[in-house]
Amino acid sequence: MPLLEAHGLIKSFGGLRATDTVDLAVEPGTVHALIGPNGAGKSTLVNLLSGRILPDAGRIVLQGQDISKAPAYRRVQMGIAYTFQITSVFPNMTIEANVELAAMARHKARDAMAQAVDHALETVGLSDRRQQLAGDLAYGHQRLLEIALGIVQKPSLLILDEPTQGLGDAEVQWFVDLLKSLRSETTLLLIEHNMDVVMAVADTITVLQFGRVLASGDPESIQSNAAVQSAYLGG
Template identity: 35%
Template sequence: MVNQSLKANSVTVEFVGLRALDNVSLTLNRREILGLIGPNGSGKTTLINVLTGQVKPVSGTVTCDGEDISALLPRERALRGILRSFQTVRLFSNLTVEENIEVAAIAKGSSRRAAGRIVDRLLEEFSLGAYRAELASSLNYGDERRVEIARALAAEPKYLLLDEPAAGMNEDESATLMQVLARLPQERDLGIIIIDHDMPLIMRLCHRLQAIAQGKTIGEGGVDEVRRLPAVIEAYLGADAVESEDHA
């Protein structure tokens, strides 16, 4: 049986002499949530871009369910089930919420009728029913985020890569979103990578963590194990973060 996982294998990325990633490997398994953490500029988004095909590494490969997909374009990878969100929301502003989600389902190959059922389910799941006919351009930032994730799910991904999905949300909105995300791996048989700076939520939501700093992996493993690594504490979390989690 083929191992169901998305992998970056010894990936190195350089931008005009700057080494953004230095021999980084990552494995995302189906039915798990992996938290990708690290300080700003550490290479987290670049690694997502490598997995989805927006950035080509100077060395290393990307495999999906055992297949080398390093040469595939972003759209070809999306059709294989690798979907993402961006730090900056990229909705179709002149389409309604319903249409934004529907177009993703149709692009994946669903009929209009099947796409309609997918839209109905996702609008309910993300509490977006009241915004069905609203133009995406009229939404606040938190609602835009929810629509973007719902749109990605409409394409029935195997692997969903979320770059700061809770950005722009208040505490209640963020907690609600995380509750939805927590159910997805088992319900939809998918793997999720989450990049976010809301560490308490990351700690509670993720099954594993991988920490990178200055383009290199400095820790990976179980949540409790990684958050206590001296290199991770020094580079990102701070000792008070570990202590506050212990008393949460």
């Protein structure tokens, strides 16, 4: 059974169908990449899946349970963590306090929370800096902190919206290594523009165009798909 399914999802803004009858199946234990040109509806789709916005029509199913109407905080408790494209870090709080705050959304017991915070900081390599103010971090480290905010919730599905945006080549390589290492602890749904990253980490790729699914499959089948090549990969 897929971990997460979307069936016929529709979301319009005014006259524009940002998400147009989208079906999606995210299999457990995989890295699933969402790609497509700017404005294709990638962020809208993950906003629907995480509950930040509600669909006009269609269904979202998590492990067999219909969550289409569940509010975002409930979906966090059910195991869906989501990091925003625009930074969601509080600059005047320490790194540790930022991660603790995110942990509170999921964990009730203090011990479990402290352990999850340690684990999340270790995983992204920020343990040594935990007492620093988040606002003092370099941009690349802030992006790592955002991932820690997701990991600390021990999600069964971690949704990342363009985690490597704005990073230099060396930093992008940290993220490739990190995303590969995360696969053993959570399923990943990843919006990513950098095709080198997508090809390095994805098991499955879904291509969106004009709010619709243009193609979905393994990296090889997507790379050799003629419609995808002309729409997106540029040749």
